[in-house]
Amino acid sequence: MAFEGDRYEQIDISLISEKDKEELKASAASIISGTTAISTSDSSSFTPGKSLFINTRGIPCLRLPFPPSELEIGIYGADGSLAYLSTREKRSSGSCILSDSSKNNVISTKYTWGPGRDPVLRLLGPTAGEIKTVSKYTSRSHKFVMPNGEIFEWTYKRERGADGKKATLLVLIGKDGSGAEGRRIAQLVRNEETRTPGSKKSSAGNGGELVLGQGAEGTIDKPVVVATCLLMLKKEIDRRRAFHAMVLSAAISGGGA
Template sequence: MSTTIVADELHTVPSNSSLPTSSSATGIELADISPSTSSDSSPAPPAYDQTTTVTPQDTEAVPSSDGGPEPSSPGDFFTPTVHLQIETTGKQWLSLPLGTRPDPIAIYHVEAGSWSAESVPAYVSLRFSRNDGSCHLLRGDDASQTPVCTTLYRFGPGKPPIFRPSQALAPFHVPTPPASSGSSSTEVSLQEEENGHHEVDVSAADLQIVSKSLTSRTQILKTPVGTFQWRYATRKERATVPGADQLLVCELVQTVALAGGKKTEENKTRIAQFVRGKETRTRGTGRTTAGNGGRLMLDVMRWADSKDGRREAVEVLVVASCVCMLKKEVDRRRMQQMVILAAGASGGA
């Protein structure tokens, strides 16, 4: 019976390496090993950096309470390489169902497990106005305030948010079509009906984040660098992340062919998670606050060696889409408040 060993990586053998020298010994005497001697002689486990979080990753999809996948066995591991702190107060339960103030959302780099509000943010999200959820994502150290991604919210049902990444990001660069007086296949003009906003051009480089279903909070984002899925983690998944009262998971969804090539299945790999707990959520907010800030962790090592700017593009998209998920939480909270007020008004009539 033969055994096949599949290696994850191929390591290059130096040209100057030589085969190991054979030992001339004809016999080896093994010392007796007892449980007591084994435990005494074993070295202590290595110390790990507290800023690195390792979380079981998805290997097999099974139904969860939100209609999304749940990891059934800890196969690979999620090892974040980028830690960011998103600071936003969100929306409290005891408040009117109005839009939140357009305060800038600062996003800081977390180093050695800590961050400072006095430091220069890695990113800043700026909303257009209180009644408009559209926003620009800027780099905190960019004096020109050039957006790396713009999120556009359109009024009306069936109009999901649009991400417009900067053309400076290589994977999203689209050649400018020649000027034409007629309609273009890569540009469609949509009339904004809310507050009399001007027309917004939706180009081929724009990306839409859509709900997986009418009853699911899971969001799907298809991009040139891959398909991403944001979903709310199950209780079992939250238990694997220390200090996580709330956990949002972003996965890279890949379609792979099964043996024979006639069937396919989706392979989901966790590339980011947004953790909110006592030590990570924005100060002054609690577990019942909707859309409040927390700790965003990303694993972008699979794109580290790419020469076309994919690593930077993935980080920008994950940050922008995470802010969008917080905006959706605020919108749901406002809808819940409206329903409660309407029920109270009808009951008192």
């Protein structure tokens, strides 16, 4: 059974295996429990540097499996000025263009979600090239291979915050040539102080404070950090949408999700 809104690319649950459905249920449960909220990381290897603020509400815990209505996502500096703007042409598309404060297009994202359908990011302008993405569509981690072969990965890490409570943080990590985990590049902080107004800790795909580590810009370009983080938020939304579709399908058929 497939569900769509405004001719949006369908979430077709008939293509989702039983194993993948269990993964989606577990992912939804982890977000509902509020594990995307954390105050600070206790990672000794990460020294916070500059911050950007991603302004997007995401989607709530309970809703029909339609796509979000926001066509633009603003990313702001600490002084409140617009640093980047991510724009979708229409609600029926998950693809977007990231532009900088001078309205120059810097990265395009061709977004698809489902079995065997990895998104594609392209660097625009003088540093044109393709960023390959590698991830199972249900996965909470996603690898990005730069044109020069460097590998980075967004993933969720369970850590202790300043209040002493453990929670899960979305972090960007560099990988060495063997694929082993390297140093932390950036992290997205979503708590009561930094979460996008109008969203809750149970929301999926909501924004917050994107903290770059000191020296991060010498490792990876800032627009790449922003664009790949936005892709992770989009995946969060579509995992939630798929879960909603499964629940709705079960309710209609009278069975369990």
